[in-house]
Amino acid sequence: MQEKLERRSFIFSLLLVTLAFALLLKPFFTPIFWACAIALIFFPFYRYLLRHFPKWPNLMALLTLLMCMVLVVIPVLLVASSFVNEMVTLVQKAQTGQIDLSQQVEKVRSAFPGINAFFERFGIDFDQMKERLLGSVMSVGSFLAKNALAVGQNTVNFFMMLGLMLYLTFFLIRDGESLVALLIRAMPLGDEREHLLLAKFAEVTRATIKGNLVVAVTQGTLGGLIFWALGLPAPLLWGVVMSLLSLLPAVGAALIWFPAALYLYATGEIVKASILMVFGVMVISLVDNILRPILVGRDTKLPDYIVLFSTIGGLFMFGISGFAIGPLLAALFIAFWEIFMREFVTPSGIHRNQ
Known part of the structure; x- marks a missing residue:
């Protein structure tokens, strides 16, 4: 009876500590998930390198991580940077009148005379929708102008999460097989x-x-x-x-x-x-x-x-x-x-x- 009580108390404590640890890691769920995913995708390459250089697992894991950065991380960052620049340029042109969105919308309405009746079937007023569209564009511009500091803070947070992801990816690539074996041993x-x-x-x-x-x-x-x-x-x-x-x-x-x-x-x-x-x-x-x-x-x-x-x-x-x-x-x-x-x-x- 005492042994059964101790076992149940231990299992309860184990679940409680595990839950607390999971909540502790909750803010890092995204980088942890992507570190696991990237390690899974690039692990065959690491294993191929390790077969040829079995004495240098750290170096092979680092080379695998560098390949991941060259093929995935750096191109994504470059495209994301260009995307933001083009978006800002487009919004600025709309705000300064270089792109007259209202005129463009009116061109669409005049080219498709039945568009008002089409939207009315769904209870949507075309003029109101146009005003909301234009208002949304202006809101985006105001957001970019007034929240530059917040955007900068988000950028710092993004690179911090990126760094954590790459750091964890290195160890998951290097120690992946032993971690999986440990997980299999622990899971009931x-x-x-x-x-x-x-x-x-x-x-x-x-x-x-x-x-x-x-x-x-x-x-x-x-x-x-x-x-x-x-x-x-x-x-x-x-x-x-x-x-x-x-x-x-x-x-x-x-x-x-x-x-x-x-x-x-x-x-x-x-x-x-x-x-x-x-x-x-x-x-x-x-x-x-x-x-x-x-x-x-x-x-x-x-x-x-x-x-x-x-x-x-x-x-x-x-x-x-x-x-x-x-x-x-x-x-x-x-x-x-x-x-x-x-x-x-x-x-x-x-x-x-x-």
């Missing part, structure tokens, strides 16, 4: 189940991140290039926006190129509008329809509709990191239920006695 789920779940975690993380990023970068690059070729303003800005929106399956980049094509039709640029529409449907959208099921759905072994809903739900819950976390949670959910059905339920549907 049974070694076979733990191996299955951890393998599923690695498989889905690699497939989701690599697949979604390949689709997003491809669509954003194609969109930015066609905007540049047609002489549309801020092609880099819109290319990055299309990349971000491409994380949403099914719709994605069309939220940018389709309205842009309609605007070109409205302003009389029929040839450019037709080129953009055909390119969007036949090239940009085709990339999503072909590559995403191959790179994401097939490797994660998830149906397309599960990938769609889990991605959107993940984005709502976790922000930009949700495009990877959402499908990962969905895959683990399915994996747990597969284990349950296999081990605890007979073919007749009767639960087995354990």
